[in-house]
Amino acid sequence: LLLLPFFFGERVYGALNWVSIGVISFQPSEITKIFYIIIGAYFLSQTGNVHIIKFMILTIAIFIILMAQRDLGTALLYSCTFMALVYIKTSNILYPIIGGIVGIIGVAILALIFSHIQLRIDVWLNPFDDIFGSGYQLIQGLFAMGTWGVMGSGLTLGFPDMIPLVTTDFIFAAIVEELGVIVGVCVIFSYLMLGVIAVEISTNTVSLFLKYIVIGYTTFIVVQTFIILAGVMQLIPLTGVTLPFVSYGGSSLLSCIVMIVTVLSIPRIKINEGTKHSE
Numbered sequence: 001l002l003l004l005p006f007f008f009g010e011r012v013y014g015a016l017n018w019v020s021i022g023v024i025s026f027q028p029s030e031i032t033k034i035f036y037i038i039i040g041a042y043f044l045s046q047t048g049n050v051h052i053i054k055f056m057i058l059t060i061a062i063f064i065i066l067m068a069q070r071d072l073g074t075a076l077l078y079s080c081t082f083m084a085l086v087y088i089k090t091s092n093i094l095y096p097i098i099g100g101i102v103g104i105i106g107v108a109i110l111a112l113i114f115s116h117i118q119l120r121i122d123v124w125l126n127p128f129d130d131i132f133g134s135g136y137q138l139i140q141g142l143f144a145m146g147t148w149g150v151m152g153s154g155l156t157l158g159f160p161d162m163i164p165l166v167t168t169d170f171i172f173a174a175i176v177e178e179l180g181v182i183v184g185v186c187v188i189f190s191y192l193m194l195g196v197i198a199v200e201i202s203t204n205t206v207s208l209f210l211k212y213i214v215i216g217y218t219t220f221i222v223v224q225t226f227i228i229l230a231g232v233m234q235l236i237p238l239t240g241v242t243l244p245f246v247s248y249g250g251s252s253l254l255s256c257i258v259m260i261v262t263v264l265s266i267p268r269i270k271i272n273e274g275t276k277h278s279e
Helices: 027-043 048-070 072-090 094-113 114-126 136-147 172-201 207-232 251-270
Strands: 009-012 015-021 024-026
Touching: 015 027, 015 048, 015 172, 024 027, 027 048, 027 072, 048 072, 072 207, 094 114, 094 136, 136 172, 136 207, 172 207, 172 251, 207 251
Parallel strands: none
Antiparallel strands: 009 015, 015 024
16 A cells, blocks of 8 residues: 555655545555554564564554655654554553654654755744745744634634645644634544543453554554644644544545544454453
């Protein structure tokens, strides 16, 4: 799936992460999330470090492909999900710490190689240096969220169309502009509650395989939410990922629906006492 853009790909805003076959257009990296977690859950539910190494090799391969497609946001998402799953498996805090350090060094090196990564970092640090150019999107989003106050401008009374890519990357800015900071906080709180519910489900799940599926799918959704919201609010450099269940995009919506339906359905799965440990 991930290799399809190299053959049937369509470059969108610098990233080669879309596939167009006839009238069908989709983003393979979104669909791949579903299978990636299933494979990772299988590896991590087995005993022995060799299975963790296999999962790491798979993740590195995916990371390299995504970087070749210049899809930095999705590559970061897969990496964070991998580190979270390995931490849950090993209970060793050193793994995510080492992974974070390696990631920071890697981004610094990639910024020297790819000009578009350096540009995003520059825009993050100094968006007002190029108000009508590279910093325009971020500045418009910040103005939109900060202009109308707690209650917002009112539905349809704002000017979200002035923000580039407002239906995808900056949909949260449009929500805050028209519905206010209170509704924006409620949106963030809903994702936090999703994480809390998923933690409870994983805690009560006997099967290791199903437990890692719950953790993996939830991590994808929650981390993706953090990446895009932090980018919109200028906490980290902006990366092109969607806000789950909210942003426009069929591929993202489909993968998120499959993941959340799976997570919420797992408590209903009955496992026989004689097979639950082997699973």
